[in-house]
Amino acid sequence: MAAGAQAARSAQETASPYAVVEHGRREDRTETEALSGIVHEALGAGFRVVGVDRLRGGSKKGVHRVHVDGPRAASVIVYSWAEAENFWPAADDIDEAHPFAPASGLVPFLAAQRRLDRIGVRVPEVLLADDSRRRFPADMAVVEDVAGGTLEALWDTAPARAADALSELAAMLDVMHRRHSRQYGRLDVLERGDKASGVSCEQLVLERALGDLGEAAERDPGIGSAAAALHDRLQQLAARVAPRREHRLIHGELGPDHVLVDASGHPVLIDIEGLMFFDVEWEHVFLRLRFGERYPALSQPGLDPARLDLFMLAMRLSLVAGPLRLLDGDFPHRALMRGIAEHNAREALALLVE
Template sequence: MQAPGRFRRVREFAEAGDLSGIVSDALGGRSRIVGVDRLRGGSKKGVYRVRLDGGEAASVIVYRWSDEEDFWPGTRADDATDPLAPASGIAPFLAARRRLDEVGARVPRVLWADDTRQRYAADVAVVEDVPGGTLEALFETGPARADAALADLARTLDLMHRHHAPRHGRVDLLDRGGVALGSSCEQLVLDRARRDLDEAAGRDTRIGTVRDRLDERLRELRERVLPRAECGLIHGELGPDHVLVSADGRAVLIDIEGLMYFDVEWEHVFLRIRFGERYAALSRPGLDQRRLDLYLLAMRLSLVAGPLRLLDGDFPDREFMRGIAEHNLREALALLP
């Protein structure tokens, strides 16, 4: 795989002194910060575990949305009309949390939030620290608890996917009366996949040499998809690393800013990729196989182009991101007839 061009910059992340006022505003000055850890994995916002002394909670999580925390080069402006674009910001976060609460999905409790930027140079939110870790980690350390949480996740997804809207779009956009891009989910996916294909072909010769065949395959799969009148509520990027497990065994959804109404097959394709053999617990009858076929190839191409784009910047976990691109490149090629 060709190495993309990239730049390095010195980023200024939040430290205990920066977060003390936020925590004081959230908890009323009852707690003293004894430690701050910036959690790995975030690419659009900073996620900090703040350890406390003297209050009711031993720790809280602080979300911080600012340019310093955004590792996506050239995508600073969040286009809320494009449901497939990376979503970020306190407005989509709060809108998503409200909707998930309404349908009965478990998400971290918001203790405090501020989007005024009058006291802080970023949008910030303080949420509960769910103590059980991620479902991904629990698969290795506590298989029995993981199985119970996976079953709870399946129930949560049923609640979400049965919550319908007549039109696709991100929740925060639709709540404001906005209209999303694209005439349909399948057309939006096709258009996005062809852009991802062009980008990937320009970065790696293995894609470039079969670009026309992949493009033809995408258009062929799109032609097989029949129109649909409604969309379900989906997370959009739900891997086991985006599910925490609460003390009582509930599946708790995080990184929810991209919550949208869309074809549930888009969610199921991602679930199948990320959960692997454990996807059987999440699979459901009645999915449209034609949509699944189109969306699988489109998702594979997205998971090549997106990581390579991220590597144009200074994202720190570079080998991990290269591995995602390499794996999905091979999987995309394997889908050619």
């Protein structure tokens, strides 16, 4: 498959097209003034904000590129975790300690950024974190602008540079996956001394998959007609998984659009709020979906085939139910979400005949 075709297919797997400017869309004056105050606090009064672009940053937070003039011309990225930036429908009785609870906010972001930086995994530098809401009605962070583009984009524009970055990304993942814990759960939950919900990773994945199947069956006719068979298949795959007592540090949603490449060609991980200790196979199933024919560069020995089988079907069902749930709200990129749901519904049904 050609690189361009692979990138197009990759874009259909998940939706977080970070770092693509929505051309022509500018912040309003009030929001720009608020962002200016935050950036001045981060960089110093000698810098003057000269422009703000809103970037497509996924579905849970606002992402703004703020251009400044001063001792050196530059730009920074501002994340804002405002309610208005979260396109997911509100849910009642969310268990915040659940590994699959929505991973969004300044606290999980800072916990993940500190841990990854400490172990030598490149992430954007944090210039300012602000939860006071004095200048802006949301928690915010000003971070380094890694302006070299995404790894996904580089596959078409600079394939040799992308190949080098992919190789380095494999080494970074090895560093992460060698960090073990007897407990599983999102990093910020574990750091505050809480225990994650559930009895095992595989049981959590099964429960989530059954819930996703129920949602998807109500909205997608193909999934609905095969719901009983998919339910039985999930139970069969879960029964093959042996207990495990050790978990590894994973990103949890790592696609080539969640990897920036800096000016020196080094990969930089973003959208890190979901960093957690979990079964490493959950990471590899997602990597396989998003990196496609390039996944072998990231594969690791010793993965559990039984977990991979269960997690793959679970992931497909999640990528049907999740996008359809997002369409209940006013998420703007609706055709993309619909395409993701339809693609993954076909792939989930194909797993019944393997």
